[in-house]
Each structure stands twice: as C-alpha cells, then as structure tokens.
Amino acid sequence: MTVALLCVPHAGAGASMFRKWKRHPFRQLEVVPVQLPGREELFAQDPLTSLTEVVDWCLDRVRETPEDAPFALFGHSFGALVAYETAQRLVAEGARLPERLVVSGVAAPWLPRPVMGGETLTDDRFAARVREVVGHDHPALHDAELRGLLLPSLRADLGISDRYTPGSTDPLPFPVTVLRGADDQLVSRQDAALWSKVGASSTEVIEMPGDHMYFSLDPKPLLAELDAVFARGAG
Incomplete structure (x- = not known):
C-alpha cells in the first residue's frame, strides 16, 4: 500500500521542491x-510566527489524508523539528499515527542549537548569519528583489527555531529515521545519533554524501534512500 509522505520544508523554503x-x-x-503560509502560492498570507501555529497547520494537512491510508512525516532542519512536534501532538491527542518519522539535518530536539537572531539583525547581517551558520549560500540572499x-x-x-524547546521528549511509538549530510558542519554525527532516545520502536541513522543541504543540487540519492527505508519497513 502506498504511504503518503508529508514533507515539511526547511526554514524559509516553499513546497515547490517537493513537487519535483x-x-x-x-x-x-x-x-x-x-x-x-507566506511563500509561493500562499505568499499573500503572513508567515506563521509560533511553533503551535505551524504544528496546527501541519495537523490540518495530516487530517486531509484519507483516514484508511498510511502516512509518514518528513522534514529537513527547521522542517524536521516541525515534523517531530507534529508527531508528538498526534500521539498526545490519541490521533491516527504515522508509519514513520523521518528527520533530516537536525540535532536531537533537546540539544542547544545556534541562535540566528533573525528578529533583530538587519537584512545584510541576517543573510550573512545564515550563510555562516548553515554553511550554504542561497542565490536569493544576494539578489535584493528575491531576498x-x-x-x-x-x-x-528561524525565530521559531531560536525560541524552540521540545514540547515532549517521550519516546515515539513508531520508527524514526535520521538523515544527515556526512560533511554537515551544523549537525554532528553524535548529535544526530542522539535521536535514538526518541524512537521507542527503532531508530536508524543514515549519512548521505554532502553538507547540511546535501540534497539541494541533486535530490535523487535522498529520494532513493527514502524509497529504500520504507521498502525495508514494509518487509
């Protein structure tokens, strides 16, 4: 049976990459x-500024999936924290649960993370801070209109990320898969491996070639890995 993989984008990003x-x-x-909200076809809407709002939004997307069909959650970096908190809310509410949580490019939720300062820095300093911390330079940060x-x-x-504390660190009753770029300077192998404390069922940590944004130029290795992960789970 096909599993609906709900994909939450990383900070500032839209969903168009997932459509590809x-x-x-x-x-x-x-x-x-x-x-x-606040990006691509929802650009006219104000971006959500609290974790509760973002999780509520994601829960609505979960509820739109067919009741009798399996689903899973995927997120990268900021999106991974949102996917994790969405999973915890589903457990807390006694709702239909995902087959699996897949988190990418993020340390275990209780670990400290760099403060980005996006709510106080000027545009230039904020763009420089993003490049410095993430280790990835997006072309849009150099174009005034796109920026x-x-x-x-x-x-x-990133304001939500700066204020983030996990709502719960109780083990999740379904498998957790952790993905990380092998050359990621933002998330160490050890910090990614600590997700093992979250997956009560099972947790696997998989390293992919590349840095923090390891799938940005060529997503095919990631997509093949995701396919393999769920094929193993079905077996």
Whole structure:
C-alpha cells in the first residue's frame, strides 16, 4: 500500500521542491508537499510566527489524508523539528499515527542549537548569519528583489527555531529515521545519533554524501534512500 509522505520544508523554503520529488519513481511513497503560509502560492498570507501555529497547520494537512491510508512525516532542519512536534501532538491527542518519522539535518530536539537572531539583525547581517551558520549560500540572499521575498518567512521560521524547546521528549511509538549530510558542519554525527532516545520502536541513522543541504543540487540519492527505508519497513 502506498504511504503518503508529508514533507515539511526547511526554514524559509516553499513546497515547490517537493513537487519535483513527485516525479521520482517511488515504489511505495506518494510525496505530499506541505506548503506553509507566506511563500509561493500562499505568499499573500503572513508567515506563521509560533511553533503551535505551524504544528496546527501541519495537523490540518495530516487530517486531509484519507483516514484508511498510511502516512509518514518528513522534514529537513527547521522542517524536521516541525515534523517531530507534529508527531508528538498526534500521539498526545490519541490521533491516527504515522508509519514513520523521518528527520533530516537536525540535532536531537533537546540539544542547544545556534541562535540566528533573525528578529533583530538587519537584512545584510541576517543573510550573512545564515550563510555562516548553515554553511550554504542561497542565490536569493544576494539578489535584493528575491531576498525581499525570502526573508520574511525565513525570519519567521528561524525565530521559531531560536525560541524552540521540545514540547515532549517521550519516546515515539513508531520508527524514526535520521538523515544527515556526512560533511554537515551544523549537525554532528553524535548529535544526530542522539535521536535514538526518541524512537521507542527503532531508530536508524543514515549519512548521505554532502553538507547540511546535501540534497539541494541533486535530490535523487535522498529520494532513493527514502524509497529504500520504507521498502525495508514494509518487509
């Protein structure tokens, strides 16, 4: 049976990259992009500025999936924290649970993370801070017009990340898969491995070639790995 993989974007990003993933020949997955307010076709809406609002938004997307169909959650970096908190809320509410949580490019939720300062820094300093911490330079940060479109949602998301504390660290009753770029300078192998305390069922940590944004230029290795993860789970 096909598993609907709800994909939450990283900070400031829209869901368009996930729509491209839908063309990948998955064996068991159907990619379901989660578009957050303030970006792409929802640009006219204000970005959400609290974790509770973002999780509520994601829970609504979960509820839109067919009741009798399996689903899973995926997120990268900021999106991984949102996916994790969404999973915890589903457990707390006694709701239908995902088959699996897949978190990418993020340390275990209780660990300290760099403060980005997006709510106080000027545009130039904030863009420089993002490049410094993430170790990845997005072309939009160098274009005044594109930066004006990107920064409001990026500031909102990273503001949530700056204030983040986990709502719960109780073990989740379903498998957790952790993905990390082998050359990621933001998330160490040890900090990624500590997710093992979250997965009561099972946790696997998989390293991919590349840095923090290891899938940005070529997502095919990641998509093939996701396909393999869910194929193993089905076996």
